[in-house]
Amino acid sequence: MAPQPESPTTSGRERWILLVLATLLAVTLLWLRGGLHPQAPLEKLARQSLDLPVALANGRPTIVEFYADWCQACQAMAPAMDTLAERRQGQLNVVLLNVDNPRWQAEIERFQVNGIPQLDLFSASGQQVGRAIGARSATELAAISDALLAGSPLPKLAGVGELSPLTPAIAEQSGGDADITAPRPGTGAGPRSHG
Secondary structure, eight states: OOOOOOOOOOOHHHHHHHHHHHHHHHHHHHHHTTTTSSSOHHHHHHHHOOOHHHHHHTTSOEEEEEEOTTOHHHHHHHHHHHHHHHHTTTTOEEEEEETTOGGGHHHHHHTTOOSSSEEEEEOTTSOEEEEEESOOOHHHHHHHHHHHHHTOOOOOOTTEEEOOOOOHHHHHHTTTOOOTTSOOTTOOOOGGGTO
16 A cells, blocks of 8 residues: 655644734735724714704804715715814814715705715805815815805815805896706706716
C-alpha cells in the first residue's frame, strides 16, 4: 500500500491569527462603508427634522432640503448639512423631505421641486425668501445660514436666488388668478427626472 500524501494542516496558532486578520478586515470594510455608524447623515437629519409647519411657525429661519437616499449629491452634502444643523441648533431649523416619500407630494408640487438637492429658504417669519439648486459646500451652507439668521440678502452664489412674493399689480394683470407655486403644465419634470 502506497503512503497517503500528508494533508496540509494549520496549527491552532495560525488559525487564530487568520481569524483575527479576517475579523479586522471585516470590521475595517464595515467602517469604511459606513456600516458601523448608527445612521447615515441623511437618515439622521431626516429623523431629527421638525415637521415643516412647526418649523415655519417657530420663529426661526428654516432650510428645507428636498433629497433622495439614492442621490449622490445629497449624500455628499449630508455631512455639511449635519454639521450646520448641530452648530445652529436652536437658531435655525433644518428640515429634510424625501422626494420618494408620497407623504411629501404636496410640498414637492407646492415648491416646484424638479431636481435635487433643492434647498428652499425661509425667514424667521416663515416666508420663503430664496432657493438653492444643487449641492452646496459647508462654506456655502454657512453663508446661506448666516444671511438667513441676520435677515440679510442671500449670498451671491451660482444656483442661489431670492424669491419675492407675488405683488398685487401682477395679480391684477393676470385677473387675480396668478399662482406662482403651480408647476408648469406639460413639462413632465419631477424631482426624480433631475429637471
